[in-house]
Amino acid sequence: MINQEKTISRNIVYRGKILNLRVDKVEFPGGKRATREVIEHEPAVGIIPVTEDREVILVKQYRYAVSGPLLEIPAGIMEKGEEPSDSAIRELQEEIGYAPRQLREIGRFFTSPGFSNEILILFLAQDLFPSRLEQDEDEFIEVVRYPFSMLDSAFLNENIRDGKTFAALSWLIANPLN
Amino acid sequence: MINQEKTISRNIVYRGKILNLRVDKVEFPGGKRATREVIEHEPAVGIIPVTEDREVILVKQYRYAVSGPLLEIPAGIMEKGEEPSDSAIRELQEEIGYAPRQLREIGRFFTSPGFSNEILILFLAQDLFPSRLEQDEDEFIEVVRYPFSMLDSAFLNENIRDGKTFAALSWLIANPLN
Numbered sequence: 001m002i003n004q005e006k007t008i009s010r011n012i013v014y015r016g017k018i019l020n021l022r023v024d025k026v027e028f029p030g031g032k033r034a035t036r037e038v039i040e041h042e043p044a045v046g047i048i049p050v051t052e053d054r055e056v057i058l059v060k061q062y063r064y065a066v067s068g069p070l071l072e073i074p075a076g077i078m079e080k081g082e083e084p085s086d087s088a089i090r091e092l093q094e095e096i097g098y099a100p101r102q103l104r105e106i107g108r109f110f111t112s113p114g115f116s117n118e119i120l121i122l123f124l125a126q127d128l129f130p131s132r133l134e135q136d137e138d139e140f141i142e143v144v145r146y147p148f149s150m151l152d153s154a155f156l157n158e159n160i161r162d163g164k165t166f167a168a169l170s171w172l173i174a175n176p177l178n
Numbered sequence: 179m180i181n182q183e184k185t186i187s188r189n190i191v192y193r194g195k196i197l198n199l200r201v202d203k204v205e206f207p208g209g210k211r212a213t214r215e216v217i218e219h220e221p222a223v224g225i226i227p228v229t230e231d232r233e234v235i236l237v238k239q240y241r242y243a244v245s246g247p248l249l250e251i252p253a254g255i256m257e258k259g260e261e262p263s264d265s266a267i268r269e270l271q272e273e274i275g276y277a278p279r280q281l282r283e284i285g286r287f288f289t290s291p292g293f294s295n296e297i298l299i300l301f302l303a304q305d306l307f308p309s310r311l312e313q314d315e316d317e318f319i320e321v322v323r324y325p326f327s328m329l330d331s332a333f334l335n336e337n338i339r340d341g342k343t344f345a346a347l348s349w350l351i352a353n354p355l356n
Contacts, residue, residue, distance in 0.1 A: 003318035112289040140181035170348035
């Protein structure tokens, strides 16, 4: 039996631009109480864009929270009223300048469920064609293409420091496209 | 060229039990300024424990932040003074009651670098032997064994809602052990 935790009180400590912080009191079966710190975050999408030349298109950008640049799959926060597939297509157009003729969801997961409710919906995008949308004005992104032949565990271990990208590229290695 | 963001001011808004919230002012090259919300979190470890019977041992537990139970690889926050491999061995003993004779790091990644500095160090654990440490008193964990033969993309898509576990099991599918 999986233990439920009953909410005794909820307290939003901070209401921000991309996240809220909530500090709740909870009660376990048996009566013991504890504090739970929760980051509320909008859902996000990530996309694995693959070309007919058997490349995956990644983006490199500075990530302030980790004080350095990261190589990642294109990704972003869903906007109000968007379906996940709409967000995926928009992010691809903004970040790499392509739209997909084929798009399918391959998984959805919580990025850090110990403290955050952020969910990431992961797509595979194929049959790409050029289509550009303006980037957000405070995004500075470099596009990097990798041939499938380079994608192996050694590549992941050396080059990938982003969790969703580690998951996405491991998935691509495990599911070779023909 | 990857854009750096220069810190103009740092402000810790909340100092908590498992996380701190910092709200910084930053400046882009060119002079434009913005706010960055950052969750500071200690590093964590995750472990893929595999048995000689070609099973992977997972744990099911209630995750308050996402309001439900999740099936995950054993994992936890590193304690002060611990090396990552020490944390991995401790978490295995606490969560599944085994210790490994073989342990190797297969990757390390940020779980949600858009807003958090949490890093997860991922290990493969083999050649397990029984060895029990007490669980943290507010952890309630169910151990679940899966044969390798069940691990495929359909399994991930249906059963795995945790990012590090999606990454870990994709890695295992991509790197079949002999």
